[in-house]
Amino acid sequence: xxxxxxxxxxxxxxxxxxxxxxxxxxxxxxxxxxxxxxxxxxxxxxxxxxxxxxxxxxxxxxxxxxxxxxxxxxxxxxxxxxxxxxxxxxxxxxxxxxxxxxxxxxxxxxxxxxxxxxxxxxxxxxxxxxxxxxxxxxxxxxxxxxxxxxxxxxxxxxxxxxxxxxxxxxxxxxxxxxxxxxxxxxxxxxxxxx
Amino acid sequence: xxxxxxxxxxxxxxxxxxxxxxxxxxxxxxxxxxxxxxxxxxxxxxxxxxxxxxxxxxxxxxxxxxxxxxxxxxxxxxxxxxxxxxxxxxxxxxxxxxxxxxxxxxxxxxxxxxxxxxxxxxxxxxxxxxxxxxxxxxxxxxxxxxxxxxxxxxxxxxxxxxxxxxxxxxxxxxxxxxxxxxxxxxxxxxxxxxxxxxxxxxxxxxxxxxxxxxxxxxxxxxxxxxxxxxxxxxxxxxxxxxxxxxxxxxxxxxxxxxxxxx
Ligand SMILES: [Zn+2]
Numbered sequence: 294x295x296x297x298x299x300x301x302x303x304x305x306x307x308x309x310x311x312x313x314x315x316x317x318x319x320x321x322x323x324x325x326x327x328x329x330x331x332x333x334x335x336x337x338x339x340x341x342x343x344x345x346x347x348x349x350x351x352x353x354x355x356x357x358x359x360x361x362x363x364x365x366x367x368x369x370x371x372x373x374x375x376x377x378x379x380x381x382x383x384x385x386x387x388x389x390x391x392x393x394x395x396x397x398x399x400x401x402x403x404x405x406x407x408x409x410x411x412x413x414x415x416x417x418x419x420x421x422x423x424x425x426x427x428x429x430x431x432x433x434x435x436x437x438x439x440x441x442x443x444x445x446x447x448x449x450x451x452x453x454x455x456x457x458x459x460x461x462x463x464x465x466x467x468x469x470x471x472x473x474x475x476x477x478x479x480x481x482x483x484x485x486x487x
Numbered sequence: 488x489x490x491x492x493x494x495x496x497x498x499x500x501x502x503x504x505x506x507x508x509x510x511x512x513x514x515x516x517x518x519x520x521x522x523x524x525x526x527x528x529x530x531x532x533x534x535x536x537x538x539x540x541x542x543x544x545x546x547x548x549x550x551x552x553x554x555x556x557x558x559x560x561x562x563x564x565x566x567x568x569x570x571x572x573x574x575x576x577x578x579x580x581x582x583x584x585x586x587x588x589x590x591x592x593x594x595x596x597x598x599x600x601x602x603x604x605x606x607x608x609x610x611x612x613x614x615x616x617x618x619x620x621x622x623x624x625x626x627x628x629x630x631x632x633x634x635x636x637x638x639x640x641x642x643x644x645x646x647x648x649x650x651x652x653x654x655x656x657x658x659x660x661x662x663x664x665x666x667x668x669x670x671x672x673x674x675x676x677x678x679x680x681x682x683x684x685x686x687x688x689x690x691x692x693x694x695x696x697x698x699x700x701x702x703x704x705x706x707x708x709x710x711x712x713x714x715x716x717x718x719x720x721x722x723x724x725x726x727x728x729x730x731x732x733x734x735x736x737x738x739x740x741x742x743x744x745x746x747x748x749x
Contacts (some may be wrong), residue, residue, distance in 0.1 A: 320553070320554070345545065348545060349552055420540055462498045463494075463497060
């Protein structure tokens with residue numbers, strides 16, 4: 294994490310102000326967190342338009358449920374829990390297209406940036422491999438790798454033990470390893486059949 | 488450190504959170520064990536390649552969209568809500584309880600572990616209701632903006648509402664008929680298609696087709712109306728197929744549509 298100048302207010306004090314009625318200050322937290330929350334959803338879904346919608350949904354929920362932010366809450370953990378929940382709601386409602394869903398509407402809305410569409414083959418390949426991971430493995434991997442969160446932090450977000458998180462991250466990378474290196478044709482030795 | 492311990496520490500090793508002594512022990516083992524060396528090498532390459540999948544670049548319009556949402560929220564709050572201080576503790580308690588349950592992963596995809604599923608569903612339902620009310624507010628506010636891209640976002644928001652109210656649906660119909668931007672109109676047609684089981688939307692589509700000028704919109708509407716099997720459609724298709732002023736593709740499609748219904 295980038296260090297802030299000493300005068301910068303902590304996430305928690307900004308969120309407390311938001312909770313107590315100064316809702317416009319949520320903009321500060323939006324600026325601080327939009328990239329991370331977006332990348333969390335993009336890691337989970339591979340869909341830019343959907344990730345943007347879910348990002349907005351998270352901040353809508355923060356406004357709505359701001360009263361439940363307590364003085365002992367850690368903002369980072371709190372917002373990832375809300376994000377996870379927003380994602381679960383979405384996946385629950387749209388079971389059929391959980392990943393890489395670029396339906397006609399999204400393209401109509403022009404939500405996808407053309408330069409991002411032109412991902413190279415490797416990236417595409419990894420995306421597909423990630424897409425096949427069970428959601429709890431995908432989530433643990435995304436939080437550990439993309440969000441740079443420690444296992445203990447992830448455990449607080451998803452509600453399990455750090456040991457469980459570690460196991461999930463491990464299973465996620467072992468699964469990716471098989472899919473990734475086998476299909477890339479770069480390694481064919483023992484790693485494939487392990 | 489042995490092979491099993493190396494495996495055990497791999498996740499922390501990859502994320503760079505392994506403490507120095509363990510790291511050193513692992514690297515010592517790696518030098519003498521080709522199998523672990525290959526494994527670490529491969530997983531480290533994979534871990535590094537994952538960086539290419541990651542993106543932190545949220546869309547350029549994200550902050551604008553957020554601001555519109557915030558503004559809509561403040562307007563809605565001024566209109567509907569008593570100040571926070573005057574909220575009844577019971578109400579806040581309900582929201583808090585619902586949120587906690589929600590955060591615990593009670594919603595879809597995760598096991599509901601409450602002894603009283605009925606009560607839980609009640610709370611979640613009211614929470615969903617509140618989210619929907621806010622989404623509608625945001626959608627309406629965006630649909631009313633001057634910039635086409637914001638109105639497009641408004642259409643996008645509408646599509647995410649489970650059961651939009653009549654105001655949202657009428658506004659979408661109005662957008663489909665009168666928005667100056669054809670992309671916005673087309674997007675509105677697409678979203679209205681999702682809600683075609685409502686009478687007001689069917690009615691809106693049936694009335695819209697004869698007055699639309701853009702072939703793209705006409706084609707989209709014809710296709711939707713064919714799917715709906717509305718009894719009013721054949722007459723409209725017939726007239727459109729015979730309309731010499733209409734676009735040739737549109738006339739052809741109208742004739743095709745007529746056959747489908749006949
Ligand atoms: Zn070894």
